[in-house]
Amino acid sequence: MKLNPLVFVVVLLSLFSCKKQTDNSPASKDKPLTSYVNPFIGTGGHGHTYPGATLPFGMMQLSPDTRLEGWDGCSGYHYSDNYIYGFSHTHLSGTGVSDYGDVLIMPTNTQVINNGADGKAGYRAHFSHDNEIAEPGYYKVTLDSTNIEVELTVSKRSGIHKYVYPSSDNQFAIVDLVHRDKVLDAKFEKISDTEIVGYRFSDAWAKDQRLFFVIKTSHTFKDVLQSPPKKGLKGAKKIALQFQNPNNEPVYIKIGISAVDIEGARKNLKEEIGEQSFDAVKKSAQDLWEKQLEKIVVESDNEDYKTNFYTSMYHVALAPNLYQDVDGRYRGMDMEIHQTKDFDYYTVFSLWDTYRATHPLYTIIEQDKTNDFINTFIAKYNEGGIMPIWDLSANYTGCMIGYHAVPVIADAYLKGIKGYDVEKAFEAMKHSATRDKLGLKSYKALGFIPVEEESESVSKTLEYAYDDWTISQMAKSLNKTEDYKTFSERAQYYKNVFDPDTQFMRGRFRNTWFSPFDPYEVNFNYTEANAWQYSNYVPQDISGFINLLGGKDKLEANLDTLFVAKAETSGRHQADISGLIGQYAHGNEPSHHMAYLYNFVNKPHKTQEKVHQIVTELYSNTPDGISGNEDCGQMSAWYIFSSIGFYPVTPGSNQYIIGAPLFEKATFNLENGKQFTVSTENLSSKNIYIASAELNGNPFNQSFINHSDIINGGTLHFKMTNQPTDWATKNNETPKSEIKEHLITPAPFIANGEVAFKGDTEVVLKNADKDASIYYRLGYKGGFKLYDNPITIDKAISLSTYSEKNGIKSAIIETQFYKIDPNISIQLETDYANQYNGGGNNALIDGIYGTKDFRTGTWQGYFDTDLVALVDLGSKKSTDSISVNFLQDQRSWIFLPSTVEILVSDNNIDFNSLGKYNVNNTKQSEEVLIQNYLFKLPPSWKTRYIKLKANKLGQLPKWHLGYIHDGRSWLFVDEITIK
Structure with missing residues (x-):
């Protein structure tokens, strides 16, 4: 048969079109994926990332330091800066507290060992981003002030500096051990003309961080200048090395680090780098990064989308950090040296952030490392008595809330990841939940945490309840029926902080609702958030939460209002609350699941709208392209999941809630050798709605997908359109998060x-x-x-x-x-801050005394203002003494008043002073104390009116962290006692 050529062409085009629409082949890369990584994303704004060289989950982060202090200097680098102080070997990625910056080395043309921060001559150098390159595993910059070219690359526990000086004269390198944080002890020892060893023990976020190092140079040097130990800094030193390099060859500095000892640092350097060249180490580093990034391959015509994606893949692999030498030794939470080769031991677990999406992402692409992480948790439990909440370099930092190692373990276990002692893990989980600290005593006894018992009571109650649910689910799987019952009940304690009248989660203050109530107010009842941003946090029992609200329509209406509310907050300034869409705050973690809640109320198209808005508007290929602190991978993990098309709203449920895919195709290359691909049809900037879906070629009509569907491999295919559809809107097509057994009755x-x-x-x-x-x-x-x-x-x-x-x-x-004595009244002539109202206008005469924790609601707070209060006893009375309490908590910007004076009168016109306290309130102190000021009256005096005057400190002292931000002090006052 002879086929008409025109018909043949039409058939071919038809086949090609059909193939394109249903192509379920895995995604492929068009060039090395490392070329899509932009390490400068997050180095501006409040992202707090660094651009230097590191390896996936590596111990060393060799990066430039441009900032010595301040909140936006947490990583040591900020894109807005113009000077580099040097290149240190440890850095934190995206945290909200500063630390690290160990062992700074700076090439220069002078032996001056001052860093130049004071404006005097120093070793810091001007630089321009035009002469700066950052790639995975590699960093390069030209120092404008000295015309020295610097290149950096790393292995896991070691690194190489490469310096090209403009001439053979005056080739110096400063090694600075007192850089950044407080040094407890530090020491150099010269082994030869090409080798220095030493250690640096420091106090910052981690109160006792220990780091040992070995430095080897390619050229001989003279140690021409050493600084004497600074007063109060035992053995702290800086040293200037002068290289002997008559042929002006590149100078290489190799360095190994260890938390164990100098010998550990030496072994790390020898086994990882040894005699390898700079280029060989760089190639190995970038090959390893390419392999890491290939765990998910995406296809898109939008270069910025791919850059945002692979930079996110890069960021989620920057922490946790390896904390173990090549011989298996590590420093444990008891500060002792332990050894194991059964697993790799890690530190830097930002769990309040990362349990939400980062660790669930690891259960897909890092199953082997997830086993290592959990074995690390168990080891830390054995060494230090508790599992980590936020641990850093063998230190418990005491930072953030919850016991979120628990959901990381439960989520992994329920997904079949079990390469650890399961019974020991469960023991550690229960141990975390049964302590009496951090509000748990009240939580266990009452079913909630009262405001007056513990700060951040609402957030802690909600987070504990979720953590408890994950314990219940693991207990159920292990057939531990009593534990399942106990923790299923505790998982419902969120009901005790729900106010049905306002439909917000609120603090219970002496069993009343903390008031006056403003849902926009950031106060001590919530963790880095307000009522808007925490009131939808019930991932473990969304059905039960919907019942409390009064139905799905109520949750939908609340979400609608959330996203269009005014994008402002009141009360305490909280820099973490950023990336606002209404009161949805994408820059901070409590909001991260909210856009996906529409799926639970049969409105998946609204999830698709909001997710598309967030991934396209709140992430960008710019230095300030992250809307908040990167938080050790959580901001990036949200993007990775959401841009592919789903998100883990409830880790531990083995479900991912479907949103809106951003890529034409995305493929997970799994450790079990299988592949899972998400592909789209008709995707465009306007076609953001799902019209239909197929899973492995079969119709797929549910707005969630199971973990097993991904791990078993296959294809999820979406057909997109530009209008909302009825896809997955029936009740049996929506996800469910529900506690159906062991129901509790909320407390009145x-x-x-x-x-x-x-x-x-x-x-x-x-x-x-x-x-x-x-x-x-x-x-x-x-x-x-x-x-x-x-x-x-x-x-x-x-x-x-x-x-x-x-x-x-x-x-x-x-x-x-x-x-309260009905004859006594008080008139406040200055305004207190609502979030620290102490119980209202009568707080200073109500007979209730404050404790040392200012966040428990019993103190009345005055910000940057003097205090004047007038007490009327109702009639003239004999009075022996008058006293008043003030609080000091300098770390929280609460200072004692500069002066305290009591005046008395019998006519409210003529006042007599009982004396004045002049307070030395600027002396630095770590002590939290309640200071009582007592005033005596002569025996014959009768008085009716009592006037309290207390003067503020005002601007914070120069030694205080808040001084550089022109910070102002608080006055916290409680009971005026009249006897």
């Missing part, structure tokens, strides 16, 4: 009534579950009564109350009521 709360009152107060009790019965008892005698009407209280007494539903009782909550 005081909806109306004053805990400290004059005359009497009418108390109204309510429950988040309107179907629960409420019982109460006044005082300690008699039984509980069914509550059916408001209770009138007219004297100091305790009120105990609990709720019951279907035979299940809540905890009993006891509240002490205080009666």
